[in-house]
Amino acid sequence: MSSKLILCSYFRSSCSWRVRAVLLFKEIDYETKAINLVLDGGQQNSEEYKAINPNGTVPALIVDGQCLNESLAIIEYLEEVYPSPSVFPKDPIKRAQTRAIAQMIVSGIQPLQNLRVLQKVGDEKKGEWAVFWMTHGFKGVEKMLEKTSGKYCVGDEVTFADFSLVPQVYNAHRFGVDMSQFPNVVRINDELSKLPIFQESHPSKQPDCPADLR
Amino acid sequence: MSSKLVLCSYFRSSCSWRVRAVLLFKEIDYETKAINLVLDGGQQNSEEYKAINPNGTVPALIVDGQCLNESLAIIEYLEEVYPSPSVFPKDPIKRAQTRAIAQMIVSGIQPLQNLRVLQKVGDEKKGEWAVFWMTHGFKGVEKMLEKTSGKYCVGDEVTFADFSLVPQVYNAHRFGVDMSQFPNVVRINDELSKLPIFQESHPSKQPDCPADLR
Numbered sequence: 001m002s003s004k005l006i007l008c009s010y011f012r013s014s015c016s017w018r019v020r021a022v023l024l025f026k027e028i029d030y031e032t033k034a035i036n037l038v039l040d041g042g043q044q045n046s047e048e049y050k051a052i053n054p055n056g057t058v059p060a061l062i063v064d065g066q067c068l069n070e071s072l073a074i075i076e077y078l079e080e081v082y083p084s085p086s087v088f089p090k091d092p093i094k095r096a097q098t099r100a101i102a103q104m105i106v107s108g109i110q111p112l113q114n115l116r117v118l119q120k121v122g123d124e125k126k127g128e129w130a131v132f133w134m135t136h137g138f139k140g141v142e143k144m145l146e147k148t149s150g151k152y153c154v155g156d157e158v159t160f161a162d163f164s165l166v167p168q169v170y171n172a173h174r175f176g177v178d179m180s181q182f183p184n185v186v187r188i189n190d191e192l193s194k195l196p197i198f199q200e201s202h203p204s205k206q207p208d209c210p211a212d213l214r
Numbered sequence: 215m216s217s218k219l220v221l222c223s224y225f226r227s228s229c230s231w232r233v234r235a236v237l238l239f240k241e242i243d244y245e246t247k248a249i250n251l252v253l254d255g256g257q258q259n260s261e262e263y264k265a266i267n268p269n270g271t272v273p274a275l276i277v278d279g280q281c282l283n284e285s286l287a288i289i290e291y292l293e294e295v296y297p298s299p300s301v302f303p304k305d306p307i308k309r310a311q312t313r314a315i316a317q318m319i320v321s322g323i324q325p326l327q328n329l330r331v332l333q334k335v336g337d338e339k340k341g342e343w344a345v346f347w348m349t350h351g352f353k354g355v356e357k358m359l360e361k362t363s364g365k366y367c368v369g370d371e372v373t374f375a376d377f378s379l380v381p382q383v384y385n386a387h388r389f390g391v392d393m394s395q396f397p398n399v400v401r402i403n404d405e406l407s408k409l410p411i412f413q414e415s416h417p418s419k420q421p422d423c424p425a426d427l428r
Contacts, residue, residue: 054357055318066307069358070321073313080306092294093280099287104269107284107321117326120346132334143268144283 005030006062008053010037011206011213014110014167015071016059020201021163022075026082033062034208037115072106075163087160098154101144101161105168109137113171130175138172138182141165145184152188158195166192170203219244220276222267224251224258225420225427228324228381229285230273234415235377236289240296247276248422251329286320289377301374312368315358315375319382323351327385344389352386352396355379359398366402372409380406384417 007023007030009016023030035058036043043049044056053060053067061068061077068074079087088095111117112133118126148154153161169189172179179186192198199205204214221237221244223230237244249272250257257263258270267274267281275282275291282288293301302309325331326347332340362368367375383403386393393400406412413419418428 054361055354057354063307068307068310068314070314070317073310073317076313077306077310080309092291093277093282095294096282096287096291099290100282100284103284103287103320106317107325111321111325112331116350120343129334136330140269140271147268 003064006033007031008033008035008049008058008060008062009206009208010035010058011203011209013037013058014171015057015106017167017170017201017203018071018106018163019059019061019074019078020206021166021197022078022087024197024201025087025158025163026078026085028078028082030061032207034206036208072102072164075160087158087163089154089157089159094148094154094159097144097148098159098161101141101148101153102164104137104141104144105161105164108140109134109168110171112137113175127175131177134168134172134175134177135181138168138177138179138185142182142185145188149184149188151191158192158197162188162192165189166198217278220247221245222247222249222263222272222274222276223420223422224249224272225417225423227251227272228385229271229320231381231384231415231417232285232320232377233273233275233288233292234420235380235411236292236301238411238415239301239372239377240292240299242292242296246421248420250422286316286378289374301372301377303368303371303373308362308368308373311358311362312373312375315355315362315367316378318351318355318358319375319378322354323348323382324385326351327389341389345391348382348386348389348391349395352382352391352393352399356396356399359402363398363402365405372406372411376402376406379403380412 007019009020009032035049044058050056053069055069057069059071059074061074068077113130118130121129145153150156152158153165166189203209221233223234223246249263258272264270267283269283271283273285273288275288282291327344332344335343359367364370366372367379380403417423
């Protein structure tokens with residue numbers, strides 16, 4: 001690589017958090033370009049940011065002038081270019097399972113509670129909406145984990161799915177979801193949260209985290 | 215493989231269609247187990263189906279008694295176990311781009327217009343809701359395609375993203391989205407739709423397609 005990776009990130013974006021955690025897991029050096037999704041009408045909408053990332057979303061990873069978007073696509077890229085340590089088990093079925101759990105979160109939960117969707121749903125209903133969809137989604141994840149989990153989502157090593165689980169549980173707590181109905185999710189999240197990679201990538205540790213939220 | 219793959223599929227499920235098309239692309243023999251998402255309170259909710267796939271979703275791929283879920287996880291599994299022909303370009307950046315486009319559809323559009331979400335939104339608002347989110351999502355996809363596309367989504371070969379594009383455009387037409395604002399999406403969809411793999415995997419050609427929709 002001819003220059004350091006740049007991660008366009010918002011401290012509280014769960015999608016950005018997934019990628020931050022993988023970068024730490026793989027010990028890849030990177031620099032943060034903070035993009036505030038709320039201030040200034042949403043900095044992701046600025047001409048300056050859209051010149052870097054026309055899609056105006058975070059996270060985005062800038063690699064030698066190329067801008068990569070979508071957290072799971074970025075993580076798969078990092079796995080291919082920095083294969084060790086790996087975020088995947090060796091067995092193809094277990095690889096499919098860890099990808100499935102990640103997709104259930106990344107497609108089945110987060111898109112239904114992200115900022116722009118809640119803005120569309122409106123202030124009056126957004127709380128109930130977010131809790132409903134997170135509860136629905138975590139029910140499916142919990143079922144998967146009953147089958148696949150060991151210490152972590154799939155077996156006893158940290159894999160692809162774990163990087164999506166922690167940020168989503170954080171969001172669930174923010175919205176007051178009753179997580180006691182998902183014992184495997186809670187157990188695994190507690191284990192993962194002990195790891196430095198999840199502590200250091202936590203929103204409260206990010207350079208753009210406001211002082212009152214540290 | 216000791217026995218034929220079984221794909222649990224609904225004729226009109228765009229998620230199922232993605233996997234059907236990849237199975238045809240890779241010339242993998244499979245059998246369809248049709249799951250009707252609407253009849254009988256949704257056959258995916260039956261005890262019989264939940265015994266196979268506790269998550270009660272389609273598609274699901276049954277491989278030697280193991281049930282794999284989530285369309286993109288299934289496709290990545292098929293790529294690993296049946297690597298040729300490949301659904302990915304060789305270059306890591308292009309691989310990231312084709313995965314990103316697929317994710318933009320699979321996380322950014324489809325979850326916001328799937329059956330259960332529209333049921334929650336309610337009959338009065340679901341039409342406008344579906345059109346809004348498909349329009350929003352395709353704007354992002356169109357921007358990506360301006361950069362990445364050749365004959366297809368990424369360059370001139372069929373790749374991972376193309377399998378998500380065709381079913382999503384079909385859904386857009388069903389809901390009356392004005393697709394003329396997305397010229398690259400339309401152009402690429404037209405090209406892909408000429409290919410036998412997309413014609414044979416089309417909802418109207420599925421064993422569970424009702425006679426009046428063939």
